Amino acid sequence: MASEVFSKQKTIYLRKKHIGPSCKVFFSHDPIKIVRAKGQYMYNEKNEQYLDCINNVAHVGHSHPEVVSAGAKQMELLNTNSRFLHDNLVQYAQRLQATLPEKLSVCYFVNSGSEANDLALRLAWQYTGHKDIITLDNAYHGHVSSLINISPYKFHQLAQPEHSQHVHVAPSPDIYRGKYREDHPDPATAYADDVKDIIEKAHAKGCKLFCSARWLLIRASSQMGPTESYTARSCGGQVIPPVGYFQKVAQHVRTAGGIFIADEVQVGFGRVGTHFWAFQLQGEDFIPDIVTMGKPIGNGHPMSCVVTTREVAESFMSSGMDYFNTFGGNPVSCAIGLAVLDVIEKEDLQGNALRVGGYLTELLKKLKERHPLIGDIRGRGLFVGVELVKDWIKRTPATAEAQDVIYRLKDQRILLSADGPHRNVLKFKPPMCFSTADADLAVEKIDQILTDLENALGLCMSANKDSNNAHSKRKEILEENGHEFLSNDTSDNQHTIKTNKRQRT
Secondary structure: OOOOOOOHHHHHHHHHHHOOOOOOOOOOOOOOOEEEEEEOEEEEOOOOEEEEOOOOOOOOOEOOHHHHHHHHHHHHHOOOOOOOOOHHHHHHHHHHHOOOOOOOOEEEEEOOHHHHHHHHHHHHHHHHOOOEEEEEOOOOOOOOHHHHOOOHHHHOOOOOOOOOOOEEEEOOOOOOOOOOOOOOOOHHHHHHHHHHHHHHHHHHOOOOEEEEEEOOOOOOOOOOOEEEEEOOEOOOOOEOOEOOHHHHHHHHHHHOOOEEEEEOOOOOOOOOOOEOOHHHHHOOOOOOOEEEEOHHHHOOOOOEEEEEOHHHHHHHHOOOOOOOOOOOOOHHHHHHHHHHHHHHHHOOHHHHHHHHHHHHHHHHHHHHHHOOOEEEEEEEOOEEEEEEEOOOOOOOEOHHHHHHHHHHHHHOOEEOEEEOOOOOEEEEOOOOOOOHHHHHHHHHHHHHHHHHHHHHHOOOOHHHHHHHHHHHHHHHHHHHOOOOEOOOOHHHHHOOOEOOOOOOO
């Protein structure tokens, strides 16, 4: 089969004609037509190579031969639904569960991160008996109606935003731009106390809550429902919560009768380097009640999973309604999921995320010393954000400059995106086979582009002497207050990688 059926212009024309106009493409002014990909590289119709710094779906690398082979071989034998017995389903559930704390032992397989989060809500609502949710500001949990309602990242974009009375929005625990910053003596407690205040006010109105997190999303209900959180926030701008925040939030939520959902759709499967799951960065004493996963789980194959406790699963069963998913947990999906876990282990991709992520972060920190447009570097492993600002003291978002950077990088055949509430955070979340040479190339090009932009804007480090002093003072305050933040630094290379302690069976 030919790699290109239509010319690029014909493809654009047919897309506009037949595909919904709200389905956007990257680089809409000059979109890229990709016809194949391998590893961390993608190729256009002219066979020009692009370095992919944004595709966390192709977790172990585009078109990985072992993953492709596993899917093809199983497809030759059988693909059917999970109402028939098949070893792939239980073997994969067993392997996946071995990476998680013991109490998270029951799996539900579905087909996308949105589907996983929607099911997690159903589990939480049934278990708690309530529907109020606490979510974090700027959080995004999926595109289905139940999740748009709890995703400020999306519902704030509506021409006439509708805010459900069951959804309660807590401040993002962002110590760079948020309500409590690096000069606060205990931002983890301060941000968690905001969640406690939300719970108390909701209870005063007769509501109860639950909490969800994708590196932060908290949900509440009419007695106490769930809290859902991204364990590391991507759409919110690569925000890494201060250590202890999740524990404190979970305590407030559980005291009120709610549960905590950790959304690992963006950051799971070893991306953060030191740990297999991002929620584990908060410490071994933190265990969510429900974990959702998607994107990297199938390396591009549509699959996802919800893992929960036996108690929550039994409660869901008590509703009297069977749960069935036509494609969730089918033999082909499970064969692919098993292959992804095998590749992560055999190629030490979690270790690579730690090593290369630490190297990338150090390069970016050195870049920050030379560029007034760089306000903050943050992240963990191969999940890194570069926040661009026009002024270090005021932290004015450099939104237009961030867009300029990603378009100029595209011209250099490097794919990067910008996100966050102000669209001023450059996001690194590449395939896990990303190398130090790739990091060198990307940072070199960013350096050149920022230099050109700053010269055009008349910005220079000498003109920002006060800002430099403010930056030094910020670092002193962090050390003075004894803050521990989940960010890459050179000491990461000394960390022990936390993987599952139980043997694979």
